Amino acid sequence: MTPSLDLSPRPQPEVDRPMIAVDRAIAELRRGQIVEVTAPERRVAMLAAEAVTGQSLARLAALSDIPPVLLLTGRRLAALGLGEDEAGAVGRLSGPECGDAEQVSLLANPCAEATASLRPEPALPGDRLDQACVTLAKLARLLPAALVVPLTAPTADRLAVEAEAVLRHQVTVARSLRPVAEARVPLAQAENARIVAFRPSDGGIEHLAVVIGDPDPARPVLTRLHSECFTGDLLGSLRCDCGDQLRGAIAEIAAAGSGVLLYLAQEGRGIGLVNKLRAYQLQDAGFDTLDANLQIGFDDDERIYLPAAQMLDRLDIHKVRLMTNNPRKVEALARHGVDVVERVPHVFPSNDHNQGYLRTKARRSGHLF
Numbered sequence: 001m002t003p004s005l006d007l008s009p010r011p012q013p014e015v016d017r018p019m020i021a022v023d024r025a026i027a028e029l030r031r032g033q034i035v036e037v038t039a040p041e042r043r044v045a046m047l048a049a050e051a052v053t054g055q056s057l058a059r060l061a062a063l064s065d066i067p068p069v070l071l072l073t074g075r076r077l078a079a080l081g082l083g084e085d086e087a088g089a090v091g092r093l094s095g096p097e098c099g100d101a102e103q104v105s106l107l108a109n110p111c112a113e114a115t116a117s118l119r120p121e122p123a124l125p126g127d128r129l130d131q132a133c134v135t136l137a138k139l140a141r142l143l144p145a146a147l148v149v150p151l152t153a154p155t156a157d158r159l160a161v162e163a164e165a166v167l168r169h170q171v172t173v174a175r176s177l178r179p180v181a182e183a184r185v186p187l188a189q190a191e192n193a194r195i196v197a198f199r200p201s202d203g204g205i206e207h208l209a210v211v212i213g214d215p216d217p218a219r220p221v222l223t224r225l226h227s228e229c230f231t232g233d234l235l236g237s238l239r240c241d242c243g244d245q246l247r248g249a250i251a252e253i254a255a256a257g258s259g260v261l262l263y264l265a266q267e268g269r270g271i272g273l274v275n276k277l278r279a280y281q282l283q284d285a286g287f288d289t290l291d292a293n294l295q296i297g298f299d300d301d302e303r304i305y306l307p308a309a310q311m312l313d314r315l316d317i318h319k320v321r322l323m324t325n326n327p328r329k330v331e332a333l334a335r336h337g338v339d340v341v342e343r344v345p346h347v348f349p350s351n352d353h354n355q356g357y358l359r360t361k362a363r364r365s366g367h368l369f
């Protein structure tokens, strides 16, 4: 089979400098370094709460006369009993704990309790800056919590990112996805398969399309959006239904003659593998799969489907029969201009370990089983 996509070099899209700064900031934060986040009305220096050490906290505190403040999502504040549970909200906490690295890790940590001396602080003007700090921690796949101090002037040698660039990062990255490699990969259940790798222009994480047979773009294409699940897909974990859904989708598409499976780099409904393991720990302590996410400070589902829509567009697929039980996927693809002519149920038998998980999805996430 010959490659169907034009992978020859094209004029590079204009380099988006703010986008690259965001990627650098993500790497710095994961290494426990301080980055600056700027908005027209304010500027802060931040550390990701998860990566704070005694030394880095001392360096952060030395940058300002005002002591560090901990930024947490509304979800996490509510879990600590210190605020309203509001999607998208970010709140500020102050207190002596914010100057103690061990206490900060505990406060960001899903299993910790709040301590009495913490005070919720009023929101500051331009609180999109605070949102951007927590979003950066999320993009870094760390706990959604940040320690910040205000700055009055830029520091010459420290990386600075614009808050608005952080907040639009996911969308900018998704829009920049381009196919970069394609190969024939015969699969046990679908010999006539090829994999197309899509990479964003910031060099970030790739998403994959598994194209089976030769889908006819003039007709609705049987399509599966599959979010990465290391535990289910690779290890055969029984906590979820992902392994069955992945292999089941490939078999079903092969039996139908043609179609596409998008393998999306959205581990743990977009919170990353490490945070998913934290969510599993909370589920073992009695929370369901949605509440576990909220306890950590995430929304119940952090995925966006613009990457999927962008990949379908590049594959010249505009009309799909979507294999899913999740109405959000149908609605999101339609919103991004894909014609979802049919939802094809994608249900597999449950087992003793995933019954509760599947029940919660049906009861609380609107999954159609």
Ligand SMILES: Nc1nc2c(ncn2[C@@H]2O[C@H](COP(=O)(O)OP(=O)(O)OP(=O)(O)O)[C@@H](O)[C@H]2O)c(=O)[nH]1
Pocket: 225, 226, 227, 228, 229, 230, 239, 240, 242, 245, 266, 267, 268, 269, 270, 271, 276, 279, 280, 289, 293, 323, 324, 325, 326, 329, 346, 367
């Ligand atoms: N945060 C979190 N993620 C989970 C949990 N169990 C599975 N996942 C992730 O959930 C995602 C499941 O993805 P999908 O099967 O594509 O999505 P879905 O919402 O169930 O929708 P359909 O399968 O299409 O009906 C994968 O990224 C898994 O890693 C969990 O308990 N917590």
Ligand SMILES: [Zn+2]
Pocket: 229, 231, 232, 233, 240, 241, 242, 243
């Ligand atoms: Zn899974």
